Amino acid sequence: MKSLLTIVFSLILSSTLMSQGYEVGDYATDFKLRNIDGEYVSLKDHQDAKGFIVIFTTNHCPYAIAWEDRIIALDKMFKNKGFPVIAINPNSAEAYPADSFEKMIERAEEKGFTFPYLHDEKQEIYKIYGATKTPHVYILKKEQDKLKVSYIGAIDNNYRDAEQADEHYVQDAVNNLLAGREPDPDFTRAIGCGIK
Amino acid sequence: MARYLLTVLLLIPAIPLFSQDIEVIGIDRLEEELNKQSDTVYVYNFWATWCKPCTEEMPDLLKVEKEYTNHKMKLILVSLDMPSQKDTRLAKFIKEYNISSEVLLLDEPDFNRWIPMVDDSWTGSIPATLIHAPGKGYRKFHEGMISYTELKSHIQSLIQ
Numbered sequence: 127m128k129s130l131l132t133i134v135f136s137l138i139l140s141s142t143l144m145s146q147g148y149e150v151g152d153y154a155t156d157f158k159l160r161n162i163d164g165e166y167v168s169l170k171d172h173q174d175a176k177g178f179i180v181i182f183t184t185n186h187c188p189y190a191i192a193w194e195d196r197i198i199a200l201d202k203m204f205k206n207k208g209f210p211v212i213a214i215n216p217n218s219a220e221a222y223p224a225d226s227f228e229k230m231i232e233r234a235e236e237k238g239f240t241f242p243y244l245h246d247e248k249q250e251i252y253k254i255y256g257a258t259k260t261p262h263v264y265i266l267k268k269e270q271d272k273l274k275v276s277y278i279g280a281i282d283n284n285y286r287d288a289e290q291a292d293e294h295y296v297q298d299a300v301n302n303l304l305a306g307r308e309p310d311p312d313f314t315r316a317i318g319c320g321i322k
Numbered sequence: 323m324a325r326y327l328l329t330v331l332l333l334i335p336a337i338p339l340f341s342q343d344i345e346v347i348g349i350d351r352l353e354e355e356l357n358k359q360s361d362t363v364y365v366y367n368f369w370a371t372w373c374k375p376c377t378e379e380m381p382d383l384l385k386v387e388k389e390y391t392n393h394k395m396k397l398i399l400v401s402l403d404m405p406s407q408k409d410t411r412l413a414k415f416i417k418e419y420n421i422s423s424e425v426l427l428l429d430e431p432d433f434n435r436w437i438p439m440v441d442d443s444w445t446g447s448i449p450a451t452l453i454h455a456p457g458k459g460y461r462k463f464h465e466g467m468i469s470y471t472e473l474k475s476h477i478q479s480l481i482q
Contacts (some may be wrong), residue, residue: 154367175437186372187372188370188372188404202443221374222374250442258445258446258447258465258466259445259446259448280433280434280446281435283431283432283434284432285431285432285433286404286431287431291332293434303377311343314344314433315433315434315437315438315444315446316433316434316437316446317368317402317437317447317448318445318446318447319373319376319447319448320373320375320376320447320448320449320466320467321447322374
C-alpha cells in the first residue's frame, strides 16, 4: 500500500514538473517528429551541430507570420555555424485547420523554409518543453550527449518591424554561445498565439 | 437656422460607424490603467481577435460582466490586435459580439517593456486575465483561458 502511494505521488509530482516545462539550465529531451518531407527528424541525427534553435511556430498565428522571415534569416545565419533552426508546429489541426500537416507543407514551400518544419502530432513535445505560445524559442546547447536549455523566449523586441528591433535576443544568444559565453538575457517574453 | 442645419449635416459623417470607441494606448496609459485607485473590481482581459481560445472565452467574460452590471465591477478588454486592423477586424468583432465593455488597443511592439508590468509570471501567451481590486489590495493573474465559474468566484469574493 505504501509503495502504491509512493508511485501515485511520484506520478503526480512528475506530471506537475512536466507541465511546468523547462527553465534555462535544464536538460532538454530529444524527439522524433515527422518533417514536412515525410521523414522523421531527431536532434541526434544532427551529429555535427553544436546546438539548436528550436522554435515552436505555426501557420496561422499573425505573430508567427510576422517573425517568419526572421526565422529563415536565423537559420541561414547559424546553420553553417552549427546552430540550425528546428521549427515545430504544436497545434492540433482540429483546433486550427490552417495548421494541418498538409497546410504546413504548403506554407513551407511558399516561404521557402530552409529548415525542418516538424509536426508535434501527439502534442507531447511542446508540453514537455513548456511552450505556451507561438513563436516560442528554446536554444539548446550540446554538452557531450546532453542538450542544455540556454535561452527561452522571443526572437527580438519588435514583432511588427524587424528594422525597428534593437534587441536581437536569439541572434545575440547564439553568438554568445559560439563565443563560449552564456546568453544575456537568457529569458525574455513575448505575446504569442496560445497553443491549442 | 439654415446655418445651424448645415452644421448638423456636416457633422453627420463624423459620427463613427460603430458606437463603441476603441482607444489606442501605449505603455504609459497602460501603467496608469493598472494602477488606478478605486473601490471597483477591474477585470483586464488580454486578448486578440485572431486568438481562438480568446474568442472562445469571450462570451463567458461578457456574461459575468452582465451579471455584475449593478455592482462596482468593470471588464476592460485589452486587445493585442495589430493597430492596422482596428477599424476592420477588431471593430467588426466588437459589433458581432455586441461588446459594450471598454476596449483598449495596446500598441506596444516591445513586449518585454510591459508584460512584466501586468504580472511577473506571465510568459506572454493569451488569453490572460488580471483581476484587480485596488480597494482591497487584491491582484490575481491568470494565464490561459479562465472559466466562467473561476472568474465569478474571484469577483464574488471581492464584491460584498
